[in-house]
Amino acid sequence: MKKQIIAAKDSQPRPKRADAQRKVGSLLKAATEVFAESGVDAPVREIAERAGVGLGTVYRHFPQRSDLIVAVFQSNVDACADTAPVLADKHPPLKALSLWMERYVDFIATKRGLCKALYSGDAAYKALPEYFNSRLRPALMSLLDGAVEAKAVRPGTDPNDLLVAVANLCNAGYGRDPQHARRMAKLLVDGLRYRAED
Amino acid sequence: MKKQIIAAKDSQPRPKRADAQRKVGSLLKAATEVFAESGVDAPVREIAERAGVGLGTVYRHFPQRSDLIVAVFQSNVDACADTAPVLADKHPPLKALSLWMERYVDFIATKRGLCKALYSGDAAYKALPEYFNSRLRPALMSLLDGAVEAKAVRPGTDPNDLLVAVANLCNAGYGRDPQHARRMAKLLVDGLRYRAED
DNA sequence: GTATTAGCGGAACGATGTTCCGCTTCTTCA
């Protein structure tokens, strides 16, 4: 017991129970879907129901509504960023870059309602843009580097420029053709191929 | 009666009852104060209470919460714009311009929470920026023209530039020194005096 | 002065975020 007390000082709080981890998983999944369909203003109850979980469970894991939003955003950013190395392994550099851009477009498409929250000035969301950059920038950077090295794409492109540009493309045309952003993103990548050999 | 029917076709619905006009007045005043203190998310009940008015009365005059917000914004813009000719009458051109900028800074200061609403994409607020420009631009323009004519200020300044610049100054430093924006605005006006004679 | 009705106040409704607590079920340890 003394051991426990001493150990407790710097040990993690304790691993979560297995079922709890599962519930958090379904919550994030359900919330991602609901936010994509109805925006971030969707009621917590709807998310709980879709996840097959009680309201109390939601608030146990995410004490505030905004905590859930933040967690969903981060987990989606992670999922998108983690795709990069996988694609890089399975495809030649240019193809990998192109496929990842599609993946990124899809990610942005599910985040429509979020800009509102981001611009709300709410302190809960202060860290999100930074997180977005810290994860997605390196992911895209590595794909760009690979493609440049393979002489498939011109050098000197700032990954942030691309990320921002595509995000703007997605948000510009509102209720329009959902394929529009995909085509425009592809056009950007094609643009990168110009003067690839210089 | 025939007369009435014919007249009804193009006559106004009918003048509002005197007490109703009074209530609308106190509602706008109360809402202006509450919005300035607590932001546009303040509950309708709080505004009704401060105005000494029932909830039903609020909704009779402003069927939706957003209607009240729009009305407050417009009436405040009007009040600010209407100050310009008054100041121009009572003071020399440069002094009038300077005083009006102070007035404008105070107006912006009470509108903190509103940017959130403006950027929310809610259709109810679509017309507000246009209204802002249509009233404030000419007001400032006339003051600028007066000062230019008196050789107190350099010519060629776009009133919109000034309006936007000051608005940004006010919103930049958040919980900071409330006098900061005033000082910066004064600095801008002083800047206008440079090369006034050219 | 009386009739008409615009306008008033606030109770009531429905939706939503959040809290609370008795019950369930996972984990641990003998």
Next chain:
DNA sequence: TGAAGAAGCGGAACATCGTTCCGCTAATAC
């Protein structure tokens, strides 16, 4: 394996909003 012990669960209950409704009040017209 089985029985504490506690982490975790579910959903009723509460508080707060926006909004609706309706019986009553009082301003207006004649």
